[in-house]
Amino acid sequence: xxxxxxxxxxxxxxxxxxxxxxxxxxxxxxxxxxxxxxxxxxxxxxxxxxxxxxxxxxxxxxxxxxxxxxxxxxxxxxxxxxxxxxxxxxxxxxxxxxxxxxxxxxxxxxxxxxxxxxxxxxxxxxxxxxxxxxxxxxxxxxxxxxxxxxxxxxxxxxxxxxxxxxxxxxxxxxxxxxxxxxxxxxxxxxxxxxxxxxxxxxxxxxxxxxxxxxxxxxxxxxxxxxxxxxxxxxxxxxxxxxxxxxxxxxxxxxxxxxxxxxxxxxxxxxxxxxxxxxx
Amino acid sequence: xxxxxxxxxxxxxxxxxxxxxxxxxxxxxxxxxxxxxxxxxxxxxxxxxxxxxxxxxxxxxxxxxxxxxxxxxxxxxxxxxxxxxxxxxxxxxxxxxxxxxxxxxxxxxxxxxxxxxxxxxxxxxxxxxxxxxxxxxxxxxxxxxxxxxxxxxxxxxxxxxxxxxxxxxxxxxxxxxxxxxxxxxxxxxxxxxxxxxxxxxxxxxxxxxxxxxxxxxxxxxxxxxxxxxxxxxxxxxxxxxxxxxxxxxxxxxxxxxxxxxxxxxxxxxxxxxxxxxxxxxxxxxxxxxxxxxxxxxxxxxxxxxxxxxxxxxxxxxxx
Numbered sequence: 001x002x003x004x005x006x007x008x009x010x011x012x013x014x015x016x017x018x019x020x021x022x023x024x025x026x027x028x029x030x031x032x033x034x035x036x037x038x039x040x041x042x043x044x045x046x047x048x049x050x051x052x053x054x055x056x057x058x059x060x061x062x063x064x065x066x067x068x069x070x071x072x073x074x075x076x077x078x079x080x081x082x083x084x085x086x087x088x089x090x091x092x093x094x095x096x097x098x099x100x101x102x103x104x105x106x107x108x109x110x111x112x113x114x115x116x117x118x119x120x121x122x123x124x125x126x127x128x129x130x131x132x133x134x135x136x137x138x139x140x141x142x143x144x145x146x147x148x149x150x151x152x153x154x155x156x157x158x159x160x161x162x163x164x165x166x167x168x169x170x171x172x173x174x175x176x177x178x179x180x181x182x183x184x185x186x187x188x189x190x191x192x193x194x195x196x197x198x199x200x201x202x203x204x205x206x207x208x209x210x211x212x213x214x215x216x217x218x219x220x221x222x223x224x225x226x227x228x229x230x231x232x233x234x235x236x237x238x239x240x241x242x243x244x245x246x247x248x249x250x251x252x253x254x255x256x257x258x259x260x261x262x263x264x265x266x267x268x269x270x271x272x273x274x275x276x277x278x279x
Numbered sequence: 280x281x282x283x284x285x286x287x288x289x290x291x292x293x294x295x296x297x298x299x300x301x302x303x304x305x306x307x308x309x310x311x312x313x314x315x316x317x318x319x320x321x322x323x324x325x326x327x328x329x330x331x332x333x334x335x336x337x338x339x340x341x342x343x344x345x346x347x348x349x350x351x352x353x354x355x356x357x358x359x360x361x362x363x364x365x366x367x368x369x370x371x372x373x374x375x376x377x378x379x380x381x382x383x384x385x386x387x388x389x390x391x392x393x394x395x396x397x398x399x400x401x402x403x404x405x406x407x408x409x410x411x412x413x414x415x416x417x418x419x420x421x422x423x424x425x426x427x428x429x430x431x432x433x434x435x436x437x438x439x440x441x442x443x444x445x446x447x448x449x450x451x452x453x454x455x456x457x458x459x460x461x462x463x464x465x466x467x468x469x470x471x472x473x474x475x476x477x478x479x480x481x482x483x484x485x486x487x488x489x490x491x492x493x494x495x496x497x498x499x500x501x502x503x504x505x506x507x508x509x510x511x512x513x514x515x516x517x518x519x520x521x522x523x524x525x526x527x528x529x530x531x532x533x534x535x536x537x538x539x540x541x542x543x544x545x546x547x548x549x550x551x552x553x554x555x556x557x558x559x560x561x562x563x564x565x566x567x568x569x570x571x572x573x574x575x576x577x578x579x580x581x582x583x584x585x586x587x588x589x590x591x592x593x594x595x596x597x598x
Contacts, residue, residue: 166377173330173372174392174443175365184391188382 003268013264016257023254027073036064038071039222047240057242059232065242068224069250075218075225076251079136080205083143088198090144091151096182096190098152099159109156113149121146125208126217134217142212143205154197158190196266203258210251226251281349283308283451283483284329289343291321291328293336296554298324299507301343306451311477311484313494313515315530316504319551322487323373325504326455329485330368331360348450366396369444369482371454371473375437375461379428386424389442396447411442415472434465441473451483458493470497492534495519500587503527506552506562513587523584523594525567561592569593 007013026033042062050057056065098109116124121143128142162168163186171181206226212218213227214234221228226247233244284306291299299321306312316322327333329345331352345352347363355363364370372378380388389411390404399407405424412420415438428436437457444452457473458466474497477484486498494501495515502512503526511524522528532545549566552558558565564574571592579590 166372166374167380169335170370170372170378170440170443171380172335173332173364173370174447175361175363175396176391177361180391180395184383185380189380 003265006268007261007264010264010267012260013268016260016264019253019257020261023073023250023257024077026070027077030067030070030074033070034064034067036067038063038068038224047236049240049242056246057240059229059243060236060240065246068229069226069246072224072226072229072247073250075136075223076206076209076213076227076254079140079209079218079225080143080202083140083209084147084198084202084205086140086144087147087201088151088194091148091153092155092187092190092194094148095152095155095157096159096187099156099163100178100182100186106156109152113152116149117153121204121208122211125212126215129212129217134220136219136223139209139212139218143208146208147201147205150201151194151198154194155190158193159186162186162189192269196262196269199265200259200262203255203262206251206255206258210247281346282306283310283348284485285346286325286329287344287346289325289328289345290341291324291333291338292341293338297341297507297557298338298554299328302504302507302509303343304502304509304512306483306485308450308483309481310500311474311486311498313498313501314485314487314504315489315491315494315501317489317547317551319506319553320504321507322489322504323455326370326453326485326487329453330364330370331355332364362396365392365447365449367447367450369447369449369452371437371440371444371452371457373456373459375433375440375457378440379436381428383428384424385426385428385431385439389424389439389446392443392446393448407446408442411445412438414476415442433461434469437461437465437469438472441469441476445476445480445482449482451485452477453485453487455487456489457486458488458490466493473497491530495534503530506557507554508562509590510563511587511589511591513585513589517585518587521595523589523596524591525569525593525595526563528595561590 008017040063045058045062046060048054048058054064054066056069059065059068094109098106124146125142128145129138132138132141168181168185171185209218209225210227210230213225214231216228216231218227219225229247230244233247236243282305286302286304288301288303289299290297290301302325304312304314314322314325324338327336327338328340331345333339340353347368352360379385386405386408389408390401393399393407394401394404408424409420412423417423417435417438423431423435431439441457454473458469461469470493473484486493488494498515500513501515501518503510503524505526511518511522511527518527519531522531529545529547533547535544547566552562560576561567561574561579564570567574573592579592581588581590582594584594
């Protein structure tokens with residue numbers, strides 16, 4: 001699988017991929033990168049603009065903004081990525097089962113998926129957080145459920161197309177069972193487009209996580225999340241605008257980077273046309 | 280000992296449309312039976328029925344039975360049938376271009392058949408795969424086993440598909456138009472290799488084709504299918520020498536021969552009727568030069584003729 005690497009050779013793919021690696025590396029190495037703790041208050045140092053000591057300034061409790069931004073990346077990225085992983089896993093199983101077995105299972109799954117598509121993801125996520133309760137785990141589950149429909153649909157469509165391929169008929173005529181065909185033939189062939197779409201959905205999930213955080217439903221203080229930081233900063237727009245600007249920029253740039261890299265990856269993978277050439 | 284594969288007046292329908300009507304065929308052990316007919320005559324459906332895969336295409340048996348090695352396929356459980364497929368019946372698909380999984384290496388796809396049906400270990404299966412590929416005259420079997428399907432030519436892919444059919448050490452191979460999608464030069468090669476391998480191993484072969492010259496080259500017996508019924512069936516020699524059914528005669532007349540005068544290659548006027556509009560009486564009568572009132576009125580009697588049989592009101596009397 002060299003396509004993810006080849007995507008770096010495209011200008012926008014390289015730039016975007018570079019940013020993503022930087023953010024992920026910073027999030028992983030957070031304690032090594034900064035001398036400050038994210039939760040220790042230093043009230044005399046509050047509301048300081050950018051300086052040599054505090055590169056991005058300080059917030060209303062005198063905490064270093066860059067430190068909180070880096071720790072916030074941990075929350076935002078891990079919650080979004082985990083949520084989407086869960087979502088992809090559930091969606092693929094549901095979609096594949098629906099497409100392969102058909103009948104009432106397919107009808108039931110399709111109905112639920114279509115129904116959930118008539119609600120925006122944010123609404124589904126809000127309802128779920130309201131039920132589960134605020135916090136990192138709640139947000140994770142809420143985002144995961146909100147995106148299951150998307151992956152179920154995509155996987156189902158992929159499998160339905162693949163189902164008619166001769167190699168599936170060949171596998172059956174050589175005695176392969178349901179599990180073998182599903183896991184060895186159908187899912188591997190459907191994987192590439194689903195993974196690319198999962199990558200792009202992670203971008204949306206970061207926004208959704210920030211939104212829920214902004215409403216105070218995400219990671220609870222003092223643990224920083226980008227949405228939570230923006231929420232705190234919204235009260236200080238005129239007094240200390242940097243408190244809301246930098247987390248906002250972090251969200252925006254990261255999401256744009258994910259989309260740009262995803263585009264480059266799609267171009268490199270050339271998924272659909274490759275499948276068509278072989279048919 | 281009973282025949283290896285026996286279709287006993289088998290009728291098959293998809294929905295309300297009757298597609299096969301009283302097909303009776305027998306494949307003896309070690310024998311090659313050619314199943315011939317135009318597109319739409321029910322050849323592939325017969326193959327699906329023989330493997331018990333009709334539900335896959337929404338078909339069902341309405342009368343008669345399929346017996347494999349004396350056992351009624353309908354009486355088996357799905358698990359037993361699955362063990363049969365690949366293990367005792369190998370299948371070679373029509374189009375090798377799409378018959379291989381594009382995201383698995385060639386070797387792995389062949390290995391899995393013998394691992395599943397013969398219970399071989401990873402290494403044993405690979406050794407068997409390489410052995411099979413070599414027998415199919417694939418040069419550099421090790422390299423090919425590590426290749427991806429898109430790196431191989433059509434002829435190579437078809438050999439791989441044949442290797443997959445043979446990997447489970449079956450007693451019968453069903454090949455559904457194995458050469459239709461290939462170049463003419465490669466066609467001859469594949470048929471040659473398939474014929475040889477089958478003879479060497481004493482495996483039976485049900486060879487579905489629309490090419491009478493292929494039948495003449497490799498088959499012991501031939502069954503001619505027309506519009507879901509068997510028109511004529513018997514040993515290849517006598518049938519080619521003196522076809523009794525006018526349809527068989529017409530099919531043989533379609534084989535081009537060197538030295539033929541230009542324009543003497545005959546076609547068959549008209550087309551195979553659709554299953555919705557099968558004509559009354561003998562289904563071939565609208566296209567038949569010998570059609571009479573009897574042909575339009577009632578289905579033809581099945582007459583035995585030497586070691587074979589023919590379903591016709593006016594069979595050609597052999598000289």
